[in-house]
């Protein structure tokens with residue numbers, strides 16, 4: 001009996017080894033860390049390090065624009081490849097990686113469905129709501145939350161050293177409060193109230209820091225997502241009755257959905273919805289999403305729509321507050337536009353902001369230097385495999401290979417953005433009037449930076465909302481206040497784990513004195529219609 005067991009064991013081991021060797025050689029022509037061909041641990045360790053963006057960028061710098069990060073996974077900085085993989089009508093599909101984005105214990109959402117048909121159907125139904133077409137309160141809602149943020153700064157955080165009032169603010173916290181309140185307000189007409197309370201009543205931020213590492217684990221070892229189905233594990237997962245964390249957010253979202261479907265239980269039957277206001281939720285209801293689907297989607301809206309925008313906002317404010325030349329040029333542009341009667345008060349309109357070329361340059365430069373999502377958004381190679389151009393050399397990736405995005409590396413491509421890619425230099429985005437080559441270069445850069453939102457049939461649906469928030473918040477904050485980081489040597493702590501978690505981003509905020517002749521400054525600032533056209537597509541433009 002013993003030899004039979006031994007032979008069976010040996011046989012299984014040999015089969016396993018042959019499979020491993022086959023997998024190893026299947027992507028061997030792509031360079032990468034020596035262990036990445038054999039195990040997923042290198043990729044997992046890299047993503048858990050808090051420095052994934054920089055380590056993947058080193059990998060691509062060493063082994064080429066598309067390099068191996070795991071036995072069946074590549075990582076790329078190649079804009080053309082990323083665009084090809086997401087193209088409408090293209091043959092690449094979402095990789096298994098996406099299953100880690102299932103936030104609800106039972107229900108998938110638009111970001112986690114790997115079934116193309118289901119995803120495409122949901123996307124068609126949800127695009128008008130996200131794009132603001134059905135959502136007539138969108139801009140008004142963003143304005144009202146921005147005014148809440150400004151009120152919070154005025155009342156709690158404004159330092160007046162001349163009166164011996166010394167205060168600091170953690171910019172990472174208030175920017176996250178702002179985007180969380182905006183997304184809850186625009187999504188279901190009911191803000192969480194983080195700004196009003198000046199605290200995180202749900203323990204959401206703290207919970208996210210624990211939750212993102214779990215996402216990384218599931219993204220690497222997708223087979224583990226099955227443990228969520230085990231009855232004994234289920235009670236440990238976030239649930240709507242939790243008092244804090246993601247579960248608490250889930251409960252909040254559930255309550256908002258139930259207000260619209262008063263007679264529905266979480267099963268999501270065909271109850272008659274109550275029409276309340278033109279917001280995203282109402283738009284989704286109008287397009288046939290069930291109560292259960294809505295509960296899952298509202299949770300996704302919050303996680304997808306808050307930290308990404310918040311990190312972009314705080315990093316752009318950080319770069320501007322530490323670049324006096326860029327800051328004064330931006331303020332000059334806005335003040336000149338105010339003097340010309342082109343800026344509404346108390347909050348600039350989205351359409352007005354989109355006409356300010358230097359503001360658009362600053363926003364794009366902020367997104368370029370800190371693309372808010374660090375990965376992996378992996379797509380899978382279709383049946384038959386695919387040839388991948390790696391810096392001029394054609395390499396074959398077999399069916400099922402996943403290819404993830406290295407956004408940090410992509411935004412530091414010197415061929416696209418110039419030699420000084422590490423510098424915050426908004427001027428790179430300004431085309432000189434009449435210079436066709438400049439216009440072509442800026443067009444190429446604009447397309448590349450837009451990739452931080454993804455593209456094609458998987459591109460970000462909240463892009464317009466995010467840009468509206470950035471347009472308004474950057475202008476209104478910098479017009480009113482001076483921002484000074486408390487420490488230039490270590491302005492903040494950072495962990496990159498899919499999103500950026502920033503801590504201790506201490507700033508001193510003082511009231512800005514208004515001086516200088518705005519109309520004089522305006523003469524140095526190009527405001528041609530061509531530059532305006534280079535703004536990234538905004539809300540209402542899907």
Ligand code: HEM
Pocket residue numbers: 086110111123130183301304305306308309312371372373377451452453454455457458459460461462463465466
């Ligand atoms: C600067 C801020 C933001 C950035 C950089 C960003 C980036 C991204 C990226 C990279 C993707 C995935 C693309 C892919 O799978 O290939 C995505 C998807 C998505 N984002 Fe955003 N996002 C931002 C803000 C927002 C906001 C504010 C919302 C909600 C209002 C939002 C909602 C979504 C949704 C629903 C999807 C899934 C689209 C789909 O599955 O078809 N995002 N975003």
